[in-house]
Amino acid sequence: MTHSLWEDRSFRGQPDLVVVGGGLTGLFTALHTRRKDASRKVLVLERGPHPAGASVKNVGFACFGSPGQLLYDLDTEGEDVALGRVEERWRGLNELRQTLGDTAIGFEPVGGYEVFRKDDPMHAKVAERLSELNGKLRAIFGMDVFSWVDDRIGELGLNAGHLAWNALEGAVDSGMLMHALLHRVQGEGADVRFNAAVEGWEEQPHGVELHLADGTRIKAGRAVIATNGYARDLVPSTDIVPGRGQVVLTSEVPGLALKGTFHMREGFYYFRHFHGRVVLGGARHLDIAGETTMAEGTTPLIQGDLERMLREVIIPGKDFRIERRWSGIMGFRAHGGPAVVEHLSPHVVLAAGLGGIGVAVGIRVGRRAADLVG
Numbered sequence: 001m002t003h004s005l006w007e008d009r010s011f012r013g014q015p016d017l018v019v020v021g022g023g024l025t026g027l028f029t030a031l032h033t034r035r036k037d038a039s040r041k042v043l044v045l046e047r048g049p050h051p052a053g054a055s056v057k058n059v060g061f062a063c064f065g066s067p068g069q070l071l072y073d074l075d076t077e078g079e080d081v082a083l084g085r086v087e088e089r090w091r092g093l094n095e096l097r098q099t100l101g102d103t104a105i106g107f108e109p110v111g112g113y114e115v116f117r118k119d120d121p122m123h124a125k126v127a128e129r130l131s132e133l134n135g136k137l138r139a140i141f142g143m144d145v146f147s148w149v150d151d152r153i154g155e156l157g158l159n160a161g162h163l164a165w166n167a168l169e170g171a172v173d174s175g176m177l178m179h180a181l182l183h184r185v186q187g188e189g190a191d192v193r194f195n196a197a198v199e200g201w202e203e204q205p206h207g208v209e210l211h212l213a214d215g216t217r218i219k220a221g222r223a224v225i226a227t228n229g230y231a232r233d234l235v236p237s238t239d240i241v242p243g244r245g246q247v248v249l250t251s252e253v254p255g256l257a258l259k260g261t262f263h264m265r266e267g268f269y270y271f272r273h274f275h276g277r278v279v280l281g282g283a284r285h286l287d288i289a290g291e292t293t294m295a296e297g298t299t300p301l302i303q304g305d306l307e308r309m310l311r312e313v314i315i316p317g318k319d320f321r322i323e324r325r326w327s328g329i330m331g332f333r334a335h336g337g338p339a340v341v342e343h344l345s346p347h348v349v350l351a352a353g354l355g356g357i358g359v360a361v362g363i364r365v366g367r368r369a370a371d372l373v374g
């Protein structure tokens, strides 16, 4: 086959940068690279027919962590790491909203709650340390972030004992967000190719060669691997482990009063309203070994537990059925800690391991990857 001058100049020339993975991290890496230097050819290779990873499977919390989660992080990771991560999430959230705009991402400033059941032993621990936590966070937010709002339990329709609240979090429509981001990336001149699975890569003297599942090879100056929970496929030595999250969506619930984003059990359950329905995810802790997988799917154990949680705590006494079930794959550092942005070889960078709160940080991980890859 022959190629025209125009094909070669605009569609076939060697990219300066290939980004593998078209989720939040990969698309923001592409956006930041183009913004730094609009003369650079950037190509994103995404194996799905559209962005197909956690960025479109999540439940759309625009959050930085509930009190129970943050106290756990403080105790296990130390103050510098834990507070640094909160700051990163808070900055990321603001940058995300500014970059794409609240309307385009379907942002709703509905606040974030942590729910404690009546007999929940976590409540006493959090209650004892809430002002200590607020004190530590004041340097980031300039205010007391969390307060108790037990008086709202009835009006929200929850069967719970205690409720902590912060006004700074919200919800996004993850489909709208990714659509807006994709549009922006393409508008800034990066190419995005779908149905383009990368099976391997090879460091070369002056760049990198990517091996695609369809047998083609693409040479590029540099590459960023932004495949998050799937990172091990291309980087077997990484410490990033996959973690599946299962989700249920209810039918429309008559008289639903629930509004906001809600965490329970240090973030192991998370739920929100969505157009008169409830979206609920979590319960991974019931089968950590089984959910350490890159395979999408749902299991009776976890789905049953999520349904029980709906009936007993979230919408007790309400009539509903499960309208949809899905799952997505997160990427966690094996021993905790923030996302990895590091060189794998002179021309290849890995940017992955965003964990369970990635919506807020994808924009900043993408910027770090763009800076590091140069």
Ligand SMILES: Cc1cc2nc3c(=O)[nH]c(=O)nc-3n(C[C@H](O)[C@H](O)[C@H](O)COP(=O)(O)OP(=O)(O)OC[C@H]3O[C@@H](n4cnc5c(N)ncnc54)[C@H](O)[C@@H]3O)c2cc1C
Residues within 6 Å of the ligand: 020, 021, 022, 023, 024, 025, 026, 045, 046, 047, 048, 050, 051, 052, 053, 054, 055, 056, 057, 058, 059, 060, 061, 062, 063, 196, 197, 198, 199, 226, 227, 228, 229, 230, 233, 234, 244, 245, 246, 247, 281, 327, 328, 329, 330, 331, 352, 353, 354, 355, 356, 357, 358, 359, 360, 362
């Ligand atoms: C069920 C669930 C609920 C969540 N809820 C929230 C929430 O409410 N709030 C929050 O902040 N975070 C949440 N998260 C986490 C958040 O969604 C992720 O941290 C974030 O989306 C990660 O973005 P990413 O771009 O790094 O990864 P991904 O979005 O997973 O992107 C990786 C991309 O790489 C592609 N890919 C993989 N392998 C290849 C290959 N070999 N070749 C080419 N392409 C490849 C995939 O198809 C995918 O599109 C949730 C995650 C899950 C699974």
